[in-house]
Amino acid sequence: xxxxxxxxxxxxxxxxxxxxxxxxxxxxxxxxxxxxxxxxxxxxxxxxxxxxxxxxxxxxxxxxxxxxxxxxxxxxxxxxxxxxxxxxxxxxxxxxxxxxxxxxxxxxxxxxxxxxxxxxxxxxxxxxxxxxxxxxxxxxxxxxxxxxxxxxxxxxxxxxxxxxxxxxxxxxxxxxxxxxxxxxxxxxxxxxxxxxxxxx
Numbered sequence: 001x002x003x004x005x006x007x008x009x010x011x012x013x014x015x016x017x018x019x020x021x022x023x024x025x026x027x028x029x030x031x032x033x034x035x036x037x038x039x040x041x042x043x044x045x046x047x048x049x050x051x052x053x054x055x056x057x058x059x060x061x062x063x064x065x066x067x068x069x070x071x072x073x074x075x076x077x078x079x080x081x082x083x084x085x086x087x088x089x090x091x092x093x094x095x096x097x098x099x100x101x102x103x104x105x106x107x108x109x110x111x112x113x114x115x116x117x118x119x120x121x122x123x124x125x126x127x128x129x130x131x132x133x134x135x136x137x138x139x140x141x142x143x144x145x146x147x148x149x150x151x152x153x154x155x156x157x158x159x160x161x162x163x164x165x166x167x168x169x170x171x172x173x174x175x176x177x178x179x180x181x182x183x184x185x186x187x188x189x190x191x192x193x194x195x196x197x198x199x200x
Contacts, residue, residue, distance in 0.1 A: 021131075021139040021148040027121050038107055038164075040067050044074055046099040054132050054165050057102055065103070070126075071096050071168075097170035104165045111159045120150045120164065127171035133164050 029035075043062040051057070065074045072093050075081045082089045109118065120133070126144035130137070133155045141148045156162055 019137070019139040021141045021150060027119050027149045033112075036107060036109065038105060041065075042068070042103045042105045044071070044101065044103055046096075046101045048099065050100050050167065050169075052137070054102075054135065057104075057165070060102075062104070071101055097172045098174075100173075101168040102165060103168065104163060106161045106163050108161060109156050109158055113156075114158055116153075118152050118156055120152050122146075122148060125166070125168060128169040128173070130167040131164070134162055 042065045044065045045057060045060040045062045047057075047060070063074070063078055063080070066077070069077070072081075072084050075093070075096075076083060081092055084090045084093050120131075123146055124144055125141065128140070128142055130140045131150060132138060133152055134157065136155050138150055138152070138155070139148070
């Protein structure tokens, strides 16, 4: 029986191509040599529209993100925008749900992992996401509570740099503000963290 090595990422940020990623198995947590932690040192950028050609992102300005967080907190922690929970500062963040966001990270898988099953595991991406590894599109996912877990055996380069790119699109992207009613349930719900602040 093949042994498995797992790559984990705990990630929660704002975030849709026809290859839907599904979960035919449960990936239990691993540690030690069977775990590569990807939860720090990501780069973040955005565009006004989606792209299927991620090489178009090479000319973008990328911002360093020390650890997984929301887009709003990434900007606040980087000192680019004020505290969204003070006064009316949250209004300065409203544009973010209309943008298309991209995270990327380089990582290395040791040669000792050859011949083993490799999974790229996420634990919370909000809301619509697409994934590329080393320029190869892997699929898309919808929803923020867990997953996807992506089998990446055939795409990984061993003892070399691998680049993962994650596209994130807000649940409210392309939805006019005029149709939002917080008192009527629906498929997606506006992010409440954007309404922080008492306006005082």
